[in-house]
Amino acid sequence: MRTFRILLFGVMISCLGFSKTTQAQTPKTPITLQAVEDSFIVRNYALLAQRYQIDASKALIRQAKIWSNPTFSTVLGFGSTNNFRPFAVGANGQTEYNIDQLxxxxxxxxxxxxxxxxxxxxxxxxxxxxxxTLKLQLRENFYNLYYRQQTAKILKxxxxxxxxxVKAYVxxxxxxxxxxxxxxxxxxLQVGLENDYLDLKQQELESQKNLQQLLHSQDFYEATLSPSDLVAYNLDKLQLQQLLDSAAVNRPDVRxxxxxxxxxxxxxRLQKAMAVPDLHxxxxxxxxxxxxxxxxxxxxxxxxxxxNRNQGNIKSAALQVNATQQQLLQQQSIxxxxxxxxxxxxxxxxxxYKGFDLHLFQNEFDTLIEEVAKNFSKGNITLLQFIDYFNSYSDNAKNINTFLSKRVNAYEELNYATGQELFKK
Structure with missing residues (x-):
């Protein structure tokens, strides 16, 4: 038994050092958030379609400025009831021409x-x-993908x-x-960890799918982040009341x-004007x-x-003003x-987040798990205790990455709620 523990100790030290090994997988394209957004702006079909809508509505401004076409009419003589002569328009015939402008x-x-x-x-x-709306979806899926991929690496x-x-124990x-x-x-323990890993990979695939749909791409992405990408996420220079006032005026849905x-x-005003007859x-x-x-x-x-003095349309338009006033107040409140x-x-x-250093905590936990491996090899802790520490390490990795994902997405929710880019680098 002692010999087995010594051999197992060597296996665990090499394994639990958590060297960054990878396994052959579907090739992924490394991509940053900025690259994702640049591609999104020029490739998303919904945005492109809405741009055409803007141009189409501007064309209608020009159309509204154009005068109505004049109306032309003619009367061609057919003689009289006593002397019927179709198209009698010659020297002794009759013609009449009329032109009318509204x-x-x-x-x-x-x-x-x-x-x-x-x-x-x-x-x-x-x-x-x-x-x-789409930018929020894009960023949330990018950050979710990044942190899920980080967790997946640890679980793998x-x-x-x-x-x-397990092979050594067999x-x-x-x-x-x-x-x-x-x-x-x-x-x-192995079966439970495999299930956790498969669940996480399903979540990662969901984020991949959402990014692919937003970018209209079939590529699989490996999200990359640097610490500098997250530095701007803080409330230090922001005032809540200013954000509330700005959102009530400038947010796109309020506009x-x-x-x-x-x-x-x-x-x-137009319906009231319609009560005034036009001149021909x-x-x-x-x-x-x-x-x-x-x-x-x-x-x-x-x-x-x-x-007909357009009474019904005028009354309807007046009530519509009252309705849209209430809708605006409702949207501002939302x-x-x-x-x-x-x-x-x-x-x-x-x-x-500020209560303790999550990254320092993760490093300390890495050191702890190595010490657990050493103590297990020496017989100072039981297998059940070792398994508990092993589970704790996996749970800790998942919890930290989930928390970091929630934190950065919370800042993006504030961007979305205000309709502004508050956290530019």
Whole structure:
């Protein structure tokens, strides 16, 4: 038994040193967050489609500025009921020509231009809202992928190490050098760790899939981060009230709601203007049908607003203004609530993050597990105690990386809630 422990000690020292060994896997493309974002901006189909929507709405501004086409009509003589002569338009025939131009009164044309311009600004705000949402998804998936890959490396090393130890125990069990129950216990530990590793790889694949969909790529990525990439994530230069005030005005979804209110107000003004009849101005030429031959005259026309004065549309537009006012207040309230909650979440995480040095703790735990291996080889601790430490090491790695992922994503949630880039390097 003592000889076996000495041999096992050499195996564990080489294994539990956790050298960064890798196994053949699907080739991954190393990529930084900046590279991901650069690719996302030019390759995401949803963003490209929304850009076309902006250009399309700007074209409608130009269309709204164009005058209505004039109307041309003619009368071709067919003689009389006593002398029917189809198309009698010669020297003794009759022709009449009319041209008519619609002139909109009460500023209708200008109001339509303003409506088109507001629609274009709304599409720009909608683009910013789409970009805000997709960028949050992009960054969250990138950070989740990075920290899951870091955890997966540790678990894979643990599995490789444990597999080596189990193989040694299988040989020793066949020789009767160890208790069979110890081998069963190690094999149970191996199965549990394999399940944890497979679950983590599934989560990693989910993040890979989300990135591939956002980037419209079939590549598999290896996320890379440097300490300098995370330095900017802090609240030192930020004031909560300023963020609340800014979100209530500048956040894209709030701007969309504000554009909807402006649209409803412009539409109300337009509907009131529609109650004013438009003017028709034109000219007419009559060859022989008037009191003189080759008669030329000016035509003027206007609708008589006796019954339809656009009352229903005006009332509907006024009520729509009230509705969009409430929707804007609702969106402002949602924005400020999300900012407040994101801020409080960061404070809670930072309290724990600053409470102790996670990286120092991880290094100390690495040293501890090596000491555990030494003590186990000397018989100072039992196999069950060794397994407990082994499990604790895996749990510690998962918990630290999960916490670091939550922390950085909390800052991105604040970016999302405010609609700003608060943590640029």
């Amino acid at each position: 002139i909109q009164l009460a500023g209708k044309r200008n109001k339509n231009v303003q409506l088109a311009a507001t629609a274009a600004r709304m599409n720009e705000a909608t683009f910013d809202e789409l970009l805000r 090393e643990q599995l490789d190490n444990l597999e080596t130890i 040989v020793a069990d066949q020789k009767g050098s160890v208790a069979h129950a110890d081998l069963v216990r190690l094999q149970a 969309v709601a504000d554009m909807e209110l402006q649209t409803s107000r412009l539409n109300y 101005v034109g000219a007419t030429y009559d060859k022989q049908g008037s009191y003189v031959n080759n008669f030329v005259g000016l035509t003027l026309g206007i609708d008589l607003p006796l019954w 924005a400020q609530t999300e900012v407040l909650n994101a801020w409080q979440q960061i404070l809670a995480l930072e309290k724990r």
